[in-house]
Amino acid sequence: MHSAQESASRPPARKSFRATQFEAREGAILDVTNQLLAVRGYELMSMDDIAAEVGIAKGSLYKHFASKDALAVAVMLRLLRRTSEALDALPDALPAVAQLRALLEWVLRERLAGGVPHLPSTSxxxxxxxxxxxxxxxxxxxxxxxxxxxxxxxxxxxxIDSHYREEFLLYHFYARSCDPTLDFLRESGALSEEDIVEQMTSATFEGLAP
Amino acid sequence: MHSAQESASRPPARKSFRATQFEAREGAILDVTNQLLAVRGYELMSMDDIAAEVGIAKGSLYKHFASKDALAVAVMLRLLRRTSEALDALPDALPAVAQLRALLEWVLRERLAGGVPHLPSTSxxxxxxxxxxxxxxxxxxxxxxxxxxxxxxxxxxxxIDSHYREEFLLYHFYARSCDPTLDFLRESGALSEEDIVEQMTSATFEGLAP
DNA sequence: GTCTATAGTCTGATAGAC
DNA sequence: GTCTATCAGACTATAGAC
Structure with missing residues (x-):
């Protein structure tokens, strides 16, 4: 289907007004879908909901994305691209463990700002x-x-302790970025967003023991 | 097949054969639902599937549970009851942290044996x-x-380090018991079940740092 | 608007517990 | 031999993809 990616930079108005509108709408669709996906999950998110929330006709949705599947994939792909960019942006000078920690913090902050977790939570x-x-x-x-x-x-x-297997560590790291503890804490309101990020990363790297 | 609840001892035949059958069937329904819930999730699990898998008519399903919701709740309640019993069974003499660790290990083993995670994964x-x-x-x-x-x-x-907030620790503990790392590792086959449990609990309590 | 999937209901037939 | 739970499965209603 049509590009989901860089609606970003706008060099000397090469694009028609229509095309710009089209891309802007696509971005809006992705934003709305991201939000609904995060809040209600894939199965409970209907295409009608999305169209209504974006403020377009349902038919228009299908001009951008061939199916509900394709739309969800586009959202997840955009997230993964952004994650990859965040990985690019990590300072090489930092020790590896500090880079991992910074990446985890970045992902957690993204989620706090309303993003979907990387894994299709359950679907x-x-x-x-x-x-x-x-x-x-x-x-x-x-x-x-x-x-x-x-x-x-x-x-x-x-x-990082070398008794941990690499397979374990990689999956563990992915799972930490999708950890539902973040959602519980945000809903409970007991901790500030900064504290949520701090306690979660600290528990990951240092564990619970003092 | 393991009996759900106590189909076990049979004192002087207090229950009619019919009633016993009924209870056995209910256990079978809960087992099947548990499995389907774990594998496909609530939305993708249909009542027809369950009936077919149990080997009973769909109408009979509704003799046991008023609705799909009620059935899912029954499964989750049974799991929670078992967890509560596991909590009862923890030796009081053990230090608190060792009891927590033992409980987490118990939950992870339950999941490895095919149980649903405690949280309604996504639905x-x-x-x-x-x-x-x-x-x-x-x-x-x-x-x-x-x-x-x-x-x-x-x-x-x-x-346990006292800089962690109690709200955080409780949610963190629940989230560890539902951690998808377990599913990834089981599917990948890279670690034995014992190793999965060991690495996951160790990472929780001691963290990744050596 | 069309079409499929599925929750939930109902019925007549039948096996087997009592 | 009676009676009742269960069966197969048709059926309704609704939601939702497209």
Whole structure:
């Protein structure tokens, strides 16, 4: 389907007004879907809801995305692209473990700002659609390799205990970025957003023991 | 097949054969629902599937449970009851932190044996049904209080860092018991079940740092 | 608007507990 | 032999993808 990516920069008005509108609408659709996906989950999010929330006709939705699956994949792909960019932006000078910590903090802040967690929280349908998306799988592999490298370096540095298996650490790291503790704490209102991020990253890297 | 509740001992045949059959069937329904819930999630699990898998007519399903909601709640309630019993079975002599660790290990092993995670993984519908269930909410509060007490004691003992807020620790503990890392690792096959439990609990209590 | 999926209901037939 | 629970499955109603 049509590009979901960089609606960003606008060089000397190369695009028609129509095309700009089209892209802006696509961005709005992705934003709304992201929000609904985060709040209600895939199965309980209807295409009618999305159209209504964006303020467009349902038919227009299908001009942008061929199916509900494709729309969900586009949202998850956008998130993964942003994550990959955040990974690019990490200062190389930082020790590997500090880079991992910074990445986790970035992801948690994204979620606090209303983003979906990386994993299709629960939906078998979305998971399946993602694994069928070439773009998604390729980028996921690339990102995983880079995180794997950081993990490896952190272990070599002695900053992560080497009794942990690499497979475990990678999955653990993904799971931390999707941890529902964040949602519970946000809903309970007991901690500030800063405290949520601090306690969650601290528990991940230092554990609960003093 | 493991009996759900106590189909076990048969004192002087107090129950009619019919009643016994009825209870056995109810256990089978709960087992099947538990499994489908774990594998496909609430929205993608249909009542027809359940009936077919149990090997009974759909109408009979409704003799046992008034609705799909009620069935899901029954499964989650049974799990919570078992968890409460596991909590009862913890040796009082053990330090609080060791009891928490043992409970987490118990929950993870239950999941490895095919159980649903405690949180209605993703479904807003199930979560809502649970909060409407008096039995569930009451037991959840009771269990949470007991876990809260253990956490408090562990902090007093100096076994859990006291800079962590109690709200955080309780939610964190629940989230660990539902952690998707377990599913990833089981699917990948890279670690044995024992190793999965060990690495996950170790990461929770000692963290990643050596 | 069309079409499929599925929750939930109802019925007549039948097996098997009592 | 009676009676009742269960069966198969048709059926209704509704939601939601497209």
């Amino acid at each position: 078998a349908a979305v998971r399946e659609a993602l694994t069928r998306s070439r773009d998604y799988v390729d980028l996921l592999i690339a990102v995983s390799e880079r995180i794997g490298t950081l993990i490896h370096r952190a272990q070599a540095d002695g900053a | 807003a519908a199930v979560r809502e049904a649970l909060t409407r269930s008096r039995d569930y909410v009451d037991l959840l509060i009771a269990v949470s209080e007991r876990i809260g007490t253990l956490i408090h004691r562990a902090q007093a003992d100096g076994a």
